[in-house]
Amino acid sequence: MSAITQGARHPMVTDISRATLGLIQGRRFKQDAARYVDSYEKFMARVVELGIGVDEEPPTSGRNEYRLSATEVHKGIGGKNWYYGTVSPACIDCRTGACSKTVFHTLACNRDCFFCANRNQAEYGHFTKSVNDAEKELEQADSGSGYTSLALTGGEPLLFPEKALSFFQFAAERYPGAHKRLYTNGDLLTDERAAQLAEAGLNEIRISVKIDAGGEAAMASTLEKLSLAKRHIPSVLVEMPVIPGTVETMKRLFLSLEDRGIDGINILEFLYPWTNGADYAAQGHKLKKKPYRVLYSYNYAGGLPIAGSEDACFELLEFAAAKRLKLNVHYCSLENKLTAQIYHQNATARLMPHEVLSDKDFFIKIARAYNTNAKKVKKYLDKVAPGSYQLAGDYLEFHPRHISGLTGIDEIALTCNVVERTNNGSQMREIKIDLVTPATFDYASDI
Template identity: 40%
Template structure:
């Protein structure tokens, strides 16, 4: 098989995927309107603008970060729970029921297992947490979502107290529409140790509904350490979103998560009525993802990037985070492949693989035809053998170091090498040079 034939197999997979998606009734955009490369372009643009800004202005200049394989862009502040979500380590989400006070056309809860059952039945989340603790589960971040958690206020408060008892210092957040919040419950949440409250602002809310919600946010800001908004961004509503960002910044909330709007593979008529289409190339890598949110809508990412630019231009004090669909999938991939980092035997028996720190997939170099022969000859040479031995020795030493590091230590990486490999600068340049030789052989 030559390179063209090998690549052709992926073209077949992509065509089959698009044909399968077509049955859900929403078409793909004709061409990719917002390639992922625009993310880095925005970072360079915004950060260059910030460096040249007049420091005498009142606006807050914050660098724009592009992380997690360019899937997470943020400035100013980001929730620690969002950072934990990237790898899905020591974090979990619970719900009492899936009953809700809203009827959002883009809701993906119907995709969840036993959705209809949990609209009318509840789970004992306190007992679930106690069982997890008894089995040795360790958590740094916990969440309560729904449905609407505030439909179950006693259960929520009991869970909070239990979480703080079992896991001192754990970060706990709650997702809510805000409809059922009042001062009494907010004070109860604060007393129980709630760290973060995430409001969902619905585009279909009337002006009066939003004003009431803003009042509840202002009340929450006074008693909860971090208050934020999390919501999908609809194409064509950029001006409304700019106005919302300015209002939220005035309220003094900690930040907002701008989500890439997704089609949950049902309710297609509502998406068609709004003229929405699916994003061409919805995934960087086609894969069997577990996330139930569906497929991204074209131009939602472009709108999110525009809002990030706006937040910098206006010097907003609150944090602004664009959470793409790509960002939501990395935790699954890391958890599926983390055994490669923990099992020395498996890693050594698959020495041709390395975990890509950008997206956590296990990857290797493939060569075809004459290139394959040249790579084989190079690997058999003294130089190639030394290169492999050097890489293995560094990886082994790094693994030992990483296992001895304190739990809160965070190693840094300079390139896509195995996640637990901590190359010093000289060794890194050597390995990078050898990788280039393989690629260009």
């Protein structure tokens, strides 16, 4: 495992919502920003129709981040994950998805969790009855550079134990340098199977602990499976969502994992998987007021984040640091799971001089000035960077690195863009506008 670190500075980019739209002074700028505010509100209205409410309380995660910055808890590169201790190399690879691949044999499972998102997977019904050729999928997806991380997931992969074993044997032979992991609920794991998987080259196993039903007895059974795995497999982790209201149970779980010498736990933001809205509402769960920072058609099937889960994860990170546990704790937010798609779409784009690929969220960022501000920016850039901008009607687009050098300008638009590929080629699409003030903008932190 290896650590990844970033400072705790808060970004100076204003997210434009209905509440902050009035901060924009320029009429044309405000009109452009309002289009995205309207789109987000329409999206949320459709979500509410599914039967789940939205939390209207102001988010507290920013205050929790500030508190954590004074502990041994670190913010990951990009600011979308936090960790105490170290992070699995597979989690680091997952951020871009480059040279990383996760496959399955089946989407069938011996459990029926109300929060499971597998029903959102393409061809879910088909792959609960038919078996996917995971090895063939790996080879077909290989771009020629191989893989650094590979995973077998489900459904429950140990419903087909022999196929799981042959998969890791194949992966070890075909991609010997790749870090190989298995996701399982642990119910079907035996001592013999754990030993066989380790011999086949499995580096890491991630076992889910279900604490929403079955209580402490169900948790105790899974703890025994974790100890069993620890006898054979090099790295043993728990991976599970943190459901609001379960913090005290989670703390007891942390201490039990510590006592058993388990390597770590990945705590995930609890998500609403676009179904079972009535079940979520009955349990008092509501969505985050703004589920996505940037509204887009994401491929990730997990769903939308539930209010209070992130706060609970921060509390658990603080608990681990206060107790000085040897257990590694990694919080993976929904936003952290979305970065690989954006990286894949944007990383190979040929950028214009006024465009930059963010190394934090992988959106292509462009600075924009409107009307009289556009004239001021043009005058400045003609002196310091001639030809580095693009004029388009009543606005001017330029590279964000020049924002902090501007004087006498109170507002600049910062756009988020993605490259989309169709049968007719590729095109870049703007999907969000933020507000920045040149006097407080810091390129290294805010892009």
